[in-house]
Amino acid sequence: MAIKDYIRERFFPQMWCPGCGHGIILNGLIKAVEELGLNKNDIVMVSGIGCSARISGYLDFHTMHTLHGRALAFATGIKMSRPELNVLVPMGDGDALAIGGNHFIHAARRNIDMTAIVMNNRVYGMTGGQYSPLSGYGTLATTAPYTNIDHPFDVVDLAVAVGATFVARSTTYHIRQLTDLIKKAITHKGFSVVEILSQCPTYYGRKNKEGNAYEMMELMKQTTTPVGSEAKKQNHDLIETGVFVETDKPEYCTEYDKIIERAKKDN
Amino acid sequence: MPKAKLKEHKINRRWCKGCGICAHFCPKNVLEIDKDEKAVAARPEDCIACRLCELRCPDLAIEIITE
Numbered sequence: 001m002a003i004k005d006y007i008r009e010r011f012f013p014q015m016w017c018p019g020c021g022h023g024i025i026l027n028g029l030i031k032a033v034e035e036l037g038l039n040k041n042d043i044v045m046v047s048g049i050g051c052s053a054r055i056s057g058y059l060d061f062h063t064m065h066t067l068h069g070r071a072l073a074f075a076t077g078i079k080m081s082r083p084e085l086n087v088l089v090p091m092g093d094g095d096a097l098a099i100g101g102n103h104f105i106h107a108a109r110r111n112i113d114m115t116a117i118v119m120n121n122r123v124y125g126m127t128g129g130q131y132s133p134l135s136g137y138g139t140l141a142t143t144a145p146y147t148n149i150d151h152p153f154d155v156v157d158l159a160v161a162v163g164a165t166f167v168a169r170s171t172t173y174h175i176r177q178l179t180d181l182i183k184k185a186i187t188h189k190g191f192s193v194v195e196i197l198s199q200c201p202t203y204y205g206r207k208n209k210e211g212n213a214y215e216m217m218e219l220m221k222q223t224t225t226p227v228g229s230e231a232k233k234q235n236h237d238l239i240e241t242g243v244f245v246e247t248d249k250p251e252y253c254t255e256y257d258k259i260i261e262r263a264k265k266d267n
Numbered sequence: 268m269p270k271a272k273l274k275e276h277k278i279n280r281r282w283c284k285g286c287g288i289c290a291h292f293c294p295k296n297v298l299e300i301d302k303d304e305k306a307v308a309a310r311p312e313d314c315i316a317c318r319l320c321e322l323r324c325p326d327l328a329i330e331i332i333t334e
């Protein structure tokens with residue numbers, strides 16, 4: 001199928017700023033779904049609120065645009081009632097890890113089969129450039145004009161610690177890897193997390209003097225390295241990309257079905 | 268499989284926002300941003316049909332059509 005078959009053309013041109021990384025994630029995600037040959041009627045995309053969350057409006061899957069931080073909770077309900085559907089949950093960094101942090105850790109802990117995509121631009125884009133839990137120490141934001149003193153989460157370390165069974169990271173610069181990792185995450189049975197470093201040239205880029213969209217992407221190229229590389233040993237500040245965890249653990253909906261069977265036997 | 272050969276760059280000028288990502292990362296310097304802030308294929312003869320511009324466009328505005 002062509003790209004046009006996966007989108008709601010009536011909402012284009014999309015509303016993101018010129019060069020916003022979220023559009024590149026949209027592009028890569030469509031490619032991933034196309035390459036996997038998934039039927040778009042078997043996909044449910046659930047998003048919260050944020051520039052990132054607008055992605056669900058552009059895709060012609062079953063989609064739900066819900067509440068800020070609560071996408072995983074809605075997605076859990078959908079998956080439990082219709083476990084045969086592929087559930088994709090794109091979230092902003094604020095959406096996933098500030099207001100939605102508790103949903104994130106518990107969905108991962110349960111290992112419910114869905115794909116969480118953290119579109120991490122290190123800022124609250126939609127509401128005007130406030131810092132997020134991913135902005136990082138020493139960065140600038142509209143709410144941190146004298147630099148941010150909050151230390152960031154490492155999304156990958158966090159996801160691993162709370163039990164996600166597939167954990168990966170890529171960037172909007174690494175478009176082929178981004179697509180490949182989304183494919184792997186969708187195929188994995190269990191809770192998958194893909195963190196994608198995305199650029200917000202309008203707020204994060206401007207405040208932190210990282211330049212325009214492609215200059216921010218050049219920076220992603222320079223500051224990342226494949227997981228386990230020699231370069232990381234030389235320079236600890238490099239951010240690793242690739243697959244960090246891929247493991248099997250009993251999946252929540254499958255286990256729940258077993259509970260129903262057990263309960264039926266007792267009655 | 269022989270390498271795909273370019274037929275045309277299909278650029279949707281209504282969707283393109285002139286961000287310059289396609290032009291900046293094109294390995295063959297084929298693309299430019301014109302005075303209306305839209306991407307154009309200035310040197311199509313140099314294109315190797317790698318599709319990197321198409322894959323990275325945030326606005327789904329560029330498509331590489333091959334023969």
Ligand SMILES: Cc1ncc(C[n+]2csc(CCOP(=O)(O)OP(=O)(O)O)c2C)c(N)n1
Pocket residue numbers: 049050051052053067068091092093094095096099119121123124125126127132
């Ligand atoms: C319950 C609730 N609290 C706060 C808001 C305001 N709000 C909307 S989007 C947003 C943060 C957006 O940041 P992020 O999730 O990182 O997405 P981005 O826009 O950067 O893609 C906030 C705080 C809201 N809509 N609902």
Ligand code: SF4
Pocket residue numbers: 015016017019020021022051052121125126199200201202203
């Ligand atoms: S404000 Fe930032 S995140 Fe939101 S659309 Fe613009 S560039 Fe993208």
Ligand code: SF4
Pocket residue numbers: 019278282283284285286287288289290300305306323324325326327328329
């Ligand atoms: S990447 Fe897309 S939106 Fe940006 S200039 Fe090129 S065609 Fe236009």
Ligand code: SF4
Pocket residue numbers: 292293294295296297298313314315316317318319320321331
């Ligand atoms: S297909 Fe490759 S070579 Fe051709 S214009 Fe696009 S990026 Fe440049």
Ligand SMILES: [Mg+2]
Pocket residue numbers: 092093094119120121122123124125132
């Ligand atoms: Mg954000």
